[in-house]
Amino acid sequence: MIPRERHVEYLLRLADSPLVLSHRLSEWCGHGPVLEEDLALANIALDLLGQARLLYQHAAALAGGDASEDRYAYFRGVPEFRNFTMLELPNSGVASAGAADPDYAFTIVRNAMYSAWALELWERLSRSADAGLAAIAAKSLKEARYHLEHASDWTIRFGDGTDASHARAQRALDSLAPYANEWFAADALDDEAAASGLGVDCAALRGPWLVRMRALAEEATLRWPEDSAFLSTGKRGLHGEHLGYLLAEMQSLARAHPEATW
């Protein structure tokens, strides 16, 4: 058995990543390169938001007291968020400081990497000892499959496309790959969750994830980047400079009108 507090912490870690990625994808709404992609990203964002909400609701029920999905999403600060660092990076790319134009290749390659990881994660979590989490995982798995198909199609089109699209997809892959290391590096909470049957052995996801990603890169005529020792720390609450801006925007309405309902 895992203590309740740690159980909640693990669920929040699972929830924060789809919430933050959902917000990044929603920034494309009305700005997509073509109408179909505008729709696609808005709908993927909706699915991810829905997954995060289910996880927050589950965590809140377990935590009791005044915990609620809105309190988790809108009234926690940067150090309390446990999302992976990769997902808070601006759509314009790693080194852009968030000021440049959004980059569709970066958005798509990130979605491909995350969806492929999520697929492996949800598949295993659908057998979690926590029946509530297992139910959420079984739903999310169906959605992750479709998200991966979408992102894979575009990764191939970009990689195997023009010189310009190939260069941008390769640059996205090179800059994003080191941020995936965090996904497979277990810390004490991961170990505890895995040992109790609640969570997964996150290091074990790396093999199947790499097989998927290398196959996708090959089909897209992209070079899979060399291994890197870089390790981001978002899931421990130590974030880069971008998350604060993202939360400021996402939380402004709820914080200006804390009792508002809609």
Added chain:
Amino acid sequence: MNAMADPAAAARLETIRAIVGAIPDPEIPVVTLADLGILRDVLIDDGAPLVLLTPTYSGCPATEAIAAQAREALDAAGFADARVRTVLAPAWSTDWIGEDARRKLRDFGIAPPACSAACGARTPPACPRCGSGEVEQVSRWGSTPCKAHYRCLACREPFDYFKPY
């Protein structure tokens, strides 16, 4: 109380099932909550009727509207004591959409889902208007999260495809 042993209670549950089951889907009103498999069960829990609904997609914006409509319909029919609860397991599947509902979707111009996502989401649908299998996908997402947008290459008409889930 065991509803099976009490005909009046069993009849009450059947009435509730009929009321909630007949509510049209807010986004695809040609089919009902029963048709789509969103209404999972009606049972007696803790001495009162309990309606179990399941969401389609995690992020489906209609989920809350559906629960609110069920609540409203129950209140209007005098079942104020009935509760509505959302259940997630087993996860909703388009395999639960029955033959009758598939026909209704097709008549409405929406190609029904071929089979569940597990058996291959890439199986192309047949055109709901002319029946041709010569179709192409225009957009992976259509007018709602659960549909993709297609075009028939035979009759040239655009149509929605209810995606396997």
